[in-house]
Amino acid sequence: MIKIFLKKGREESLLRFHPWVFSGAIASIQGTPAEGDLVSVYSASGDYLACGHYQIGSIAVRVLSFDSNPLSSDFWRNSIRKALDVRESVGLYNRNSEQTNCFRLVHGEGDGLPGLIIDWYDGVCVMQAHSAGMFRSKLQICEALKDIFGERLKAVYDKSSGTAPFKAGLDLCDGYVYTAPGFDDKEQLVLENGHKFLVNWTEGQKTGFFLDQRENRARVGRYAEGKRVLNLFCYTGGFSIYALAGGAVSCDSVDSSAKAVSLLNRNVELNFGPDTPHKGICADAIEFLKQCPQDRYDLMIVDPPAFAKHRGVLKNALRAYQRLNAAAISKVAPGGIVFTFSCSQVVDKEAFALAVFSAAAQTGRRVRILDRLCQPADHSVSIYHPEGEYLKGLLLYVE
Numbered sequence: 001m002i003k004i005f006l007k008k009g010r011e012e013s014l015l016r017f018h019p020w021v022f023s024g025a026i027a028s029i030q031g032t033p034a035e036g037d038l039v040s041v042y043s044a045s046g047d048y049l050a051c052g053h054y055q056i057g058s059i060a061v062r063v064l065s066f067d068s069n070p071l072s073s074d075f076w077r078n079s080i081r082k083a084l085d086v087r088e089s090v091g092l093y094n095r096n097s098e099q100t101n102c103f104r105l106v107h108g109e110g111d112g113l114p115g116l117i118i119d120w121y122d123g124v125c126v127m128q129a130h131s132a133g134m135f136r137s138k139l140q141i142c143e144a145l146k147d148i149f150g151e152r153l154k155a156v157y158d159k160s161s162g163t164a165p166f167k168a169g170l171d172l173c174d175g176y177v178y179t180a181p182g183f184d185d186k187e188q189l190v191l192e193n194g195h196k197f198l199v200n201w202t203e204g205q206k207t208g209f210f211l212d213q214r215e216n217r218a219r220v221g222r223y224a225e226g227k228r229v230l231n232l233f234c235y236t237g238g239f240s241i242y243a244l245a246g247g248a249v250s251c252d253s254v255d256s257s258a259k260a261v262s263l264l265n266r267n268v269e270l271n272f273g274p275d276t277p278h279k280g281i282c283a284d285a286i287e288f289l290k291q292c293p294q295d296r297y298d299l300m301i302v303d304p305p306a307f308a309k310h311r312g313v314l315k316n317a318l319r320a321y322q323r324l325n326a327a328a329i330s331k332v333a334p335g336g337i338v339f340t341f342s343c344s345q346v347v348d349k350e351a352f353a354l355a356v357f358s359a360a361a362q363t364g365r366r367v368r369i370l371d372r373l374c375q376p377a378d379h380s381v382s383i384y385h386p387e388g389e390y391l392k393g394l395l396l397y398v399e
């Protein structure tokens with residue numbers, strides 16, 4: 001295995017289990033690793049520290065193991081099994097579940113598998129590799145999934161074309177890595193807290209569904225009784241279904257994607273039938289809010305896509321969060337509720353709270369913070385890798 005030696009003193013973060021080696025920390029490389037190769041990492045004094053996937057870029061190594069060199073033959077099975085144990089222990093994986101049968105099975109660094117995402121949709125695993133190493137390991141990952149789940153595994157779908165780095169010159173083409181005999185490649189119907197959702201991983205965004213909002217959706221359900229609800233950036237209607245089930249008197253859901261709105265309408269009908277007080281609207285959410293009459297809604301959900309995908313655009317993103325939140329806070333009816341979120345990893349919770357504070361101040365309205373929201377347990381965060389925390393939200397009460 002190719003050896004990488006760090007500069008003096010740069011081993012500290014690895015000794016504390018932080019799973020990244022930055023290119024600036026490297027003193028020398030013995031050999032020429034290809035992207036995605038397994039490499040071992042040594043301190044300046046020659047002590048073995050870790051092994052992981054090599055990649056060209058600012059994060060040069062993503063660590064897979066701090067103790068074995070090279071990886072043991074059952075590494076993938078053990079790592080994914082451990083991730084499943086966590087989901088089992090928090091009640092998400094349950095063989096007979098009539099409540100929830102979809103969750104994130106592997107959340108990258110949070111599960112000791114940097115660069116790998118696997119979402120479980122009632123037996124279908126949709127994987128996304130964010131590194132060349134994970135992309136090149138997909139057959140081993142698939143074998144491990146078959147071993148762990150046996151007959152419960154219906155299919156493994158690789159959806160890495162939009163996430164894996166292209167520099168490696170790899171053949172990136174989404175598709176099934178495995179299908180069980182009789183598997184029918186159609187939309188999957190899944191259950192989340194007893195609500196039904198159609199998920200389409202081939203045509204939908206990300207792996208098909210935003211599993212990270214499960215618990216915040218349940219909160220919306222608890223606040224919805226008697227409310228006129230507006231769900232902005234609704235995708236396929238996660239929050240809308242919970243709001244309607246929770247007793248909302250009406251719900252308008254807005255998304256700029258026509259495909260998302262079409263699936264949203266089907267999800268509403270699937271759960272509540274054809275005569276539901278719901279409107280799916282294909283529009284720009286920001287324009288919609290601008291034109292929205294004052295006091296039309298009592299509860300708003302504001303869950304935009306990541307405004308900042310990297311640090312370079314942080315300032316603009318914070319301004320965009322402020323503008324969007326000011327519009328929502330100013331339009332909601334007196335005594336109204338606003339659930340507002342940011343899923344930009346580079347916007348931390350303090351920066352987001354400051355943007356929302358500035359938004360509130362701009363409107364001149366009295367605003368209380370009723371709750372602070374975050375990502376659920378299956379989007380796990382290693383305590384040694386705080387960068388894994390990305391979803392944050394505030395539950396606001398507007399006088």
Ligand code: SAH
Nearest residue numbers: 210233234235238255256257284285303305
């Ligand atoms: N709340 C959703 C997830 C939102 S993801 C859920 O619980 O499932 C962000 C969504 O914003 C995507 O569906 C995307 O199509 C939509 N979007 C992006 N830009 C938009 C815009 N300017 N106006 C409306 N929707 C937008």
